[in-house]
Amino acid sequence: MEKQEKGFPYGHVIGFLVAVALTIFALLVVFKTSFATSTKFTLIGLMAVFQAALQLFMFMHMTEGNDRDSKVIHTIYAIGMGIVIIVGSIWVMTAGHSIH
Amino acid sequence: MDIKWDKILVGGDPLLVASQIAIVLTTVGIIAALTYFKKWKWLWDEWLTTVDHKKIGIMYILSGVLMFFRGGVDGLMMKAQTAVPENTFLDAQHYNEVFTTHGVIMIIFMAMPMLMGIINIAMPLQIGARDVAYPQLNALSFWLFFSGAMLFNLSFVVGGSPDAGWTSYFPLAGKEFSPGIGNNYYMIAIQIAGIGTLASGINFVVTILKMRTKGMSLMKMPMFTWTALITSLIIIIAFPIFTIALLIGMMDRLYGTHFFTVEAGGLDMLWANLFWLWGHPEVYIVILPAFGIFSDVIATFAKKRLYGYFSMVLAIVIISVLSMLVWVHHFYTMGVGPTVNSVFSITTMLIAIPTGIKMFNWLFTMRKGKIEFTTPMLWSLAFIPTFLIGGVTGVMLAMAAADFQYHNTLFLVAHFHYTLIPGTVYAVFAGLYYWWPKMFGYKLSEKIGKWHFWLFNIGFNVTFFPMFFLGLNGAVRRAYTYSAESGFSTLFLISAIGSIFLAAGFAALVYNIYWSFRHAERNVGNDPWGSGRTLEWSIGSPAPHYNFATLPEVKSIDAFWYMKKEKKGLELRKSDIKPIHMPAKSWIPVYMGAAFFVFGFVLVFEWHILSVIFGLSVLAGLAFRSFDYDSGYYVPVEEIIETEKWRGEIK
Numbered sequence: 001m002e003k004q005e006k007g008f009p010y011g012h013v014i015g016f017l018v019a020v021a022l023t024i025f026a027l028l029v030v031f032k033t034s035f036a037t038s039t040k041f042t043l044i045g046l047m048a049v050f051q052a053a054l055q056l057f058m059f060m061h062m063t064e065g066n067d068r069d070s071k072v073i074h075t076i077y078a079i080g081m082g083i084v085i086i087v088g089s090i091w092v093m094t095a096g097h098s099i100h
Numbered sequence: 101m102d103i104k105w106d107k108i109l110v111g112g113d114p115l116l117v118a119s120q121i122a123i124v125l126t127t128v129g130i131i132a133a134l135t136y137f138k139k140w141k142w143l144w145d146e147w148l149t150t151v152d153h154k155k156i157g158i159m160y161i162l163s164g165v166l167m168f169f170r171g172g173v174d175g176l177m178m179k180a181q182t183a184v185p186e187n188t189f190l191d192a193q194h195y196n197e198v199f200t201t202h203g204v205i206m207i208i209f210m211a212m213p214m215l216m217g218i219i220n221i222a223m224p225l226q227i228g229a230r231d232v233a234y235p236q237l238n239a240l241s242f243w244l245f246f247s248g249a250m251l252f253n254l255s256f257v258v259g260g261s262p263d264a265g266w267t268s269y270f271p272l273a274g275k276e277f278s279p280g281i282g283n284n285y286y287m288i289a290i291q292i293a294g295i296g297t298l299a300s301g302i303n304f305v306v307t308i309l310k311m312r313t314k315g316m317s318l319m320k321m322p323m324f325t326w327t328a329l330i331t332s333l334i335i336i337i338a339f340p341i342f343t344i345a346l347l348i349g350m351m352d353r354l355y356g357t358h359f360f361t362v363e364a365g366g367l368d369m370l371w372a373n374l375f376w377l378w379g380h381p382e383v384y385i386v387i388l389p390a391f392g393i394f395s396d397v398i399a400t401f402a403k404k405r406l407y408g409y410f411s412m413v414l415a416i417v418i419i420s421v422l423s424m425l426v427w428v429h430h431f432y433t434m435g436v437g438p439t440v441n442s443v444f445s446i447t448t449m450l451i452a453i454p455t456g457i458k459m460f461n462w463l464f465t466m467r468k469g470k471i472e473f474t475t476p477m478l479w480s481l482a483f484i485p486t487f488l489i490g491g492v493t494g495v496m497l498a499m500a501a502a503d504f505q506y507h508n509t510l511f512l513v514a515h516f517h518y519t520l521i522p523g524t525v526y527a528v529f530a531g532l533y534y535w536w537p538k539m540f541g542y543k544l545s546e547k548i549g550k551w552h553f554w555l556f557n558i559g560f561n562v563t564f565f566p567m568f569f570l571g572l573n574g575a576v577r578r579a580y581t582y583s584a585e586s587g588f589s590t591l592f593l594i595s596a597i598g599s600i601f602l603a604a605g606f607a608a609l610v611y612n613i614y615w616s617f618r619h620a621e622r623n624v625g626n627d628p629w630g631s632g633r634t635l636e637w638s639i640g641s642p643a644p645h646y647n648f649a650t651l652p653e654v655k656s657i658d659a660f661w662y663m664k665k666e667k668k669g670l671e672l673r674k675s676d677i678k679p680i681h682m683p684a685k686s687w688i689p690v691y692m693g694a695a696f697f698v699f700g701f702v703l704v705f706e707w708h709i710l711s712v713i714f715g716l717s718v719l720a721g722l723a724f725r726s727f728d729y730d731s732g733y734y735v736p737v738e739e740i741i742e743t744e745k746w747r748g749e750i751k
């Protein structure tokens with residue numbers, strides 16, 4: 001990314017187009033296809049993860065600046081905690097007979 | 101609009117009417133006194149609009165002491181009710197309200213502000229900073245906490261108290277089973293205070309990461325600052341969970357959604373799950389700064405460097421990670437099956453390991469030290485064995501199979517009071533005695549302090565130790581009475597007598613504050629204990645508003661100790677003093693507190709149109725802030741020299 005700081009911001013334009021494309025694809029998958037619901041969820045879930053990564057690297061300067069390491073560490077920490085909270089809750093709430 | 105006039109004042113009960121009258125009279129009294137002594141302007145300029153971290157800390161502590169009083173009276177009322185079988189002092193409904201408000205007030209409006217207050221005062225001084233990173237946000241945090249606390253306390257005279265326990269489990273806490281408005285207070289008042297706490301967490305992390313003085317690497321920070329950092333990280337991870345849980349709980353109650361309801365696809369146990377995902381980390385939020393206080397106090401009065409500094413840091417980091425992985429131990433009995441229960445049993449028991457490491461490190465710090473039995477040290481010494489009882493019973497509760505027996509009994513109540521009181525409350529007392537001279541320029545009386553210590557300690561153990569046995573014998577928690585045939589009477593009576601000593605201990609603290617304010621010796625110097633190790637003891641007492649005339653340079657851990665020993669880096673030269681930039685005071689935080697209070701109040705009463713209007717008043721505060729360009733002022737060199745005169749002549 002550093003190289004492009006002066007010239008035309010190709011990286012940003014491409015990133016933006018990819019982001020728009022991913023959003024449209026997600027809508028298309030939900031409204032225009034006849035996949036099973038679980039397949040739809042998997043597909044749009046994957047696109048969401050890809051979208052998030054795109055935003056972090058292309059626009060939110062994840063890998064730039066002199067506090068790069070701390071940014072990476074706290075992002076990984078936050079993602080880890082997010083997984084614990086969400087996956088953990090789903091696990092706990094669907095295990096045993098608590099749900100019934 | 102359906103204004104519920106009949107619900108506004110809770111009437112009937114003589115106790116309540118008496119408190120209502122007392123509240124009105126106190127308010128009138130305070131207003132009259134402020135007007136008579138012409139103190140309004142002083143109050144506004146010096147306190148309400150201040151952004152000074154030390155003054156904000158003092159306001160936190162003052163509110164915390166008040167809330168301790170309120171929560172303590174609740175505790176005494178419960179002890180009085182259960183002192184004898186079939187007592188009729190409180191009826192079932194009243195008892196429910198009292199244990200609910202007791203739990204919420206003690207945790208959210210007593211323990212939290214006390215610790216926030218102590219962090220606010222000591223942490224910036226320990227890292228050699230002149231304020232926190234965002235001073236105005238800091239004031240906002242305080243006013244949001246204060247606004248939430250006042251709103252919550254209002255409930256018992258206006259509208260009715262929440263009564264579904266401090267855990268407020270759905271479906272009981274939902275509209276279906278708790279129709280009135282009492283439980284709205286829970287959802288809204290805690291939310292307001294919680295926003296403030298989250299902001300504090302962010303503020304402290306940035307302060308510690310970005311504003312340490314020259315040479316203070318992370319591994320040279322005092323242990324209390326370390327715990328403040330880790331606590332703030334837990335706050336940032338855990339509080340948003342509660343924010344969301346409270347928000348959707350409020351939507352269920354106010355706007356008829358079905359997140360936690362039994363019918364219409366709601367999942368009531370999800371509340372318990374989310375509550376404890378926040379709730380367990382929350383108990384570490386209130387215990388870790390306490391560990392930090394004990395570490396500093398023990399090192400100071402054993403006159404030795406803290407033993408095993410690195411392992412102490414590692415232990416709190418591990419505790420903070422594990423704290424996010426144990427929440428299910430609060431509802432083993434929900435029926436999540438053996439796999440889930442076993443996993444959480446193991447993670448819970450694992451916490452005993454890093455905690456044990458800390459215990460041994462404190463003991464080794466004292467080994468061969470020249471221990472000085474000052475009041476802060478006494479609290480730290482008493483903490484170790486009493487907290488150990490809390491910890492060991494915690495491991496007992498951690499075993500899922502055994503927990504089916506202990507669950508919901510007074511055994512559990514005894515356990516968590518044995519962790520929260522020695523852990524948090526003793527630490528708060530230790531911290532208050534320890535840093536009091538830094539806040540006010542005089543020590544609290546050591547003699548009255550010993551009364552406070554012994555009364556409180558004996559009272560605490562006599563009150564709560566019998567509860568372990570009551571619980572093992574089958575006495576359930578949250579029960580307002582029991583029969584004479586149950587055989588519980590003797591232990592309950594002993595426990596009730598103990599609580600009188602607890603109350604006397606608290607009274608001794610209040611008297612100590614009053615007595616020392618009037619009579620204690622002033623001019624205690626920068627290092628009133630004579631054995632301070634960290635930077636806060638290098639500056640005047642009370643700390644000047646700009647903290648450090650010149651920023652110190654740190655070469656090792658316990659920097660001040662070595663400066664004293666090597667007689668280096670302590671003197672202040674005239675040529676080094678430069679004008680100091682300080683942040684401007686602001687009316688916006690206190691305005692936001694007031695706006696949130698009114699907004700919260702109309703939400704509680706479900707006056708929807710009014711809540712839109714007052715919601716806008718909150719947004720107005722945000723808008724004002726956006727156009728606030730006041731970038732502060734400079735403290736002139738002459739003023740600094742004048743303030744630093746206690747050092748002798750400055751060349």
Ligand code: HEM
Pocket residue numbers: 172175176178179199200202203204206207211264265266267513517520521524525563576577578579599602
């Ligand atoms: C000062 C002396 C105190 C006394 C006499 C006291 C007494 C009690 C009693 C009698 C109960 C209810 C037992 C039952 O379930 O019937 C209780 C519950 C509780 N206490 Fe305390 N307590 C004190 C201090 C504290 C402190 C300092 C904290 C926290 C920092 C605290 C937190 C709680 C909590 C969270 C509950 C559970 C409330 C609920 O069931 O929803 N208490 N206490």
Ligand SMILES: [Cu+2]
Pocket residue numbers: 379380383426427429430
């Ligand atoms: Cu827990």
